[in-house]
Amino acid sequence: MASTNKDDTITNPVFISAETLCSILTHRTLIDHFQSTLPKVSTFLQTPIRQHYSPSPSSSLLLMPSWSSSPSFPYMGVKLVTHFPHNSSLNLPGVQGSYVLFSSTTGQTLTSMDSTELTLFRTSCVSGLASKYLARRDSEVLVMVGAGFLAPHLIRAHVSATPSLRKVFIWNRTVEKATTLARKLGGCHEFKGLSFEGCGCLDEVVGLGDIVSCATNSETPLVKGERLKVGAHLDLVGSFKPSMMECDDETIRRGSVFVDNEAALVEAGELVGAFERGVIEEGEIGGSLVELVGGDKVGRSSSEQITVFKSVGSAVIDMLAAQFVYETYTRS
Structure with missing residues (x-):
């Protein structure tokens, strides 16, 4: 759990593992969350086209940033994703990555989390x-x-x-x-x-x-x-x-x-x-x-x-x- 000061400002970033993430999310609750919040936040979230690089002919590295211009949603974040389609032969996910969430008010890191499972859930x-x-x-x-x-x-x-x-x-x-x-x-x-x-x-x-x-x-x-x-x-x-x-x-x-x-x-x-x-x-x-x-x-x-x-x-x-x-x- 993150430590907080008396003003409830998070001072230490937390890491949320894939296991913890899976214990938090269900498909039903995430669908409901998207349905209730997507139209509202889309008016004040800035999302440039993702950057797509090819380290090799068969692999990809993607950077996906987004940030809020509203104090009611004080976040900015970036997902770093790799795509290795031949991983199936190794019994590994083809898409893997990490997500880092920051405060859009102070810029401090709030959390980093496994985005392999996050991507599977959100997709x-x-x-x-x-x-x-x-x-x-x-x-x-x-x-x-x-x-x-x-x-x-x-x-x-x-x-x-x-x-x-x-x-x-x-x-x-x-x-x-x-x-x-x-x-x-x-x-x-x-x-x-x-x-x-x-x-x-x-x-x-x-x-x-x-x-x-x-x-x-x-x-x-x-x-x-x-x-x-x-x-x-x-x-x-x-x-x-x-x-x-x-x-x-x-x-x-x-x-x-x-x-x-x-x-x-x-x-x-x-x-x-x-x-x-x-x-x-x-x-x-x-x-x-x-x-x-x-x-x-x-x-x-x-x-x-x-x-x-x-x-x-x-x-x-x-x-x-x-x-x-x-x-x-x-x-x-």
């Missing part, structure tokens, strides 16, 4: 929040594309946001990983009433999905738009640079596309490529997450509409997640 909860506005409320089948470290988080977030879900298909290039994860989650008490199944042919199951969630490093389209069922919601999480893509042009053509923030328009391979090929224009994007939550844009407008949500990550969301963890920790 999945953004998807869960978006699905509350874009997925059908009677959705019953979730297709999870990818079985990496993010997959269990995405499943938990979507189940939290859409309680009507009853069946989860998990696909992975390595079928054994999909079946192992399905078996593991199927044995969890929290998923009582849900059935899980691992599968090796995405084309066979993607058309069953009321919600299809993708978290892969693919540079070739996995989801084919012609196979999506009428009324489906597609959640795209994996790509964050123009060379990466998880769905084809037909998906973008058929769907009403929404993004987590404007950076997706220049970073997400699915959208960058679609713009270049004239499949869709930037003006046809349905809106951002802030606009959806704030009520400035309408999400799903009919049960037959296909919706697509593309997220690339946001320093605003990182800040909100870190703020929630820090304030919960210091109150305990």
Whole structure:
């Protein structure tokens, strides 16, 4: 716990481990926090485009800063992230990092925390929040594309946001990983009433999905738009640079596309490529997450509409997640 003086000013920074962070967060509470605070704080948080470096052809280093201009939210922070996509062969997360939170009043360090778990929680909860506005409320089948470290988080977030879900298909290039994860989650008490199944042919199951969630490093389209069922919601999480893509042009053509923030328009391979090929224009994007939550844009407008949500990550969301963890920790 942080030490304080008589004015309750924190004098010593605290370190919040991954274990402690996981004991503080749940997907439901973080989704609720994003929903209640995102429209308000987005008006006074400054978030420059993240800096992206490539130490090697296959790895990335990202710097994601954000700061508040309002005394009601006295924070500034930065997330340092590495992306090593081949870590799966080492049974390590592909995305790892640290988050440092400062006081925007004094500049002193308040806390540093593991941002590997923070990123898994915040990324999945953004998807869960978006699905509350874009997925059908009677959705019953979730297709999870990818079985990496993010997959269990995405499943938990979507189940939290859409309680009507009853069946989860998990696909992975390595079928054994999909079946192992399905078996593991199927044995969890929290998923009582849900059935899980691992599968090796995405084309066979993607058309069953009321919600299809993708978290892969693919540079070739996995989801084919012609196979999506009428009324489906597609959640795209994996790509964050123009060379990466998880769905084809037909998906973008058929769907009403929404993004987590404007950076997706220049970073997400699915959208960058679609713009270049004239499949869709930037003006046809349905809106951002802030606009959806704030009520400035309408999400799903009919049960037959296909919706697509593309997220690339946001320093605003990182800040909100870190703020929630820090304030919960210091109150305990």
